[in-house]
Amino acid sequence: MPPIQVELFSAPNCRRCGKAKILLEAVVSLWPESEICWRVVDVVEELDHAVQIGVLATPAIAVDGQLVFTAIPAEERLRDVLRQHVEQARTIPE
Amino acid sequence: MDDLPPGKGRSDYRIGEITRLTGLSADTLRYYEKIRLLPQIGRTAAGTRLYGERDLTHLRFILRAKAMNFSLDEIARLLEMRGDPQHARDEVRELTQQKLQEVERHLVDLETLHRELTLLVNLCRGASDGCPIIDDLKKGTDLFFGSREK
Numbered sequence: 001m002p003p004i005q006v007e008l009f010s011a012p013n014c015r016r017c018g019k020a021k022i023l024l025e026a027v028v029s030l031w032p033e034s035e036i037c038w039r040v041v042d043v044v045e046e047l048d049h050a051v052q053i054g055v056l057a058t059p060a061i062a063v064d065g066q067l068v069f070t071a072i073p074a075e076e077r078l079r080d081v082l083r084q085h086v087e088q089a090r091t092i093p094e
Numbered sequence: 095m096d097d098l099p100p101g102k103g104r105s106d107y108r109i110g111e112i113t114r115l116t117g118l119s120a121d122t123l124r125y126y127e128k129i130r131l132l133p134q135i136g137r138t139a140a141g142t143r144l145y146g147e148r149d150l151t152h153l154r155f156i157l158r159a160k161a162m163n164f165s166l167d168e169i170a171r172l173l174e175m176r177g178d179p180q181h182a183r184d185e186v187r188e189l190t191q192q193k194l195q196e197v198e199r200h201l202v203d204l205e206t207l208h209r210e211l212t213l214l215v216n217l218c219r220g221a222s223d224g225c226p227i228i229d230d231l232k233k234g235t236d237l238f239f240g241s242r243e244k
Contacts, residue, residue, distance in 0.1 A: 014217070043217065044217070051209045051210050051213060054209070055213060056209060056212045056216055057217075
């Protein structure tokens with residue numbers, strides 16, 4: 001099973017991005033790296049990628065290339081969404 | 095063919111009004127009429143041109159097409175299609191189809207640019223300390239032109 005890919009879209013001097021990163025880091029740590037892989041995307045560095053995903057503001061979170069949150073989500077909601085994606089990924093045969 | 099049914103809009107715009115409404119110069123308006131991009135414009139007994147609502151929509155179409163970098167010759171053929179789509183020549187239909195595809199490609203580019211600019215504007219709004227994008231752009235400009243700030 002390939003790990004799900006989580007991306008946090010962030011920008012220099014973005015006030016809420018640090019908080020979003022701390023939250024995401026904490027929630028992602030509930031799963032092993034083999035199930036969730038995550039990274040921070042600097043939208044200034046990767047503007048084309050951010051625009052392609054549909055990011056219009058930071059912070060934003062995408063899972064497997066789909067924009068899922070356009071603001072900092074509640075911890076429980078983030079956990080639920082990631083759980084759904086992980087469970088869905090588990091059903092995909094290798 | 096280019097007359098609107100009676101009572102539909104004005105038919106007494108003077109050339110000065112049309113220049114204000116379209117941004118086109120009087121010379122350009124006369125030129126468009128001369129090359130038949132515009133139909134023959136009605137005149138008063140004294141010879142003053144009087145434009146109608148239909149002429150104005152015609153001109154707005156020309157401006158939009160020019161903004162898409164269509165040539166005057168292409169615009170003339172598109173206007174032929176616009177005037178009578180059911181009876182347009184095959185060559186004109188083909189050109190219209192081709193231009194439609196160009197406009198659609200342009201729309202995709204514009205949509206992407208719109209999203210890029212929205213993101214950049216939002217990044218500036220969300221910044222705690224100045225605007226990183228403007229700062230980056232400014233640095234780039236300074237590299238090219240040198241900073242005047244001491």
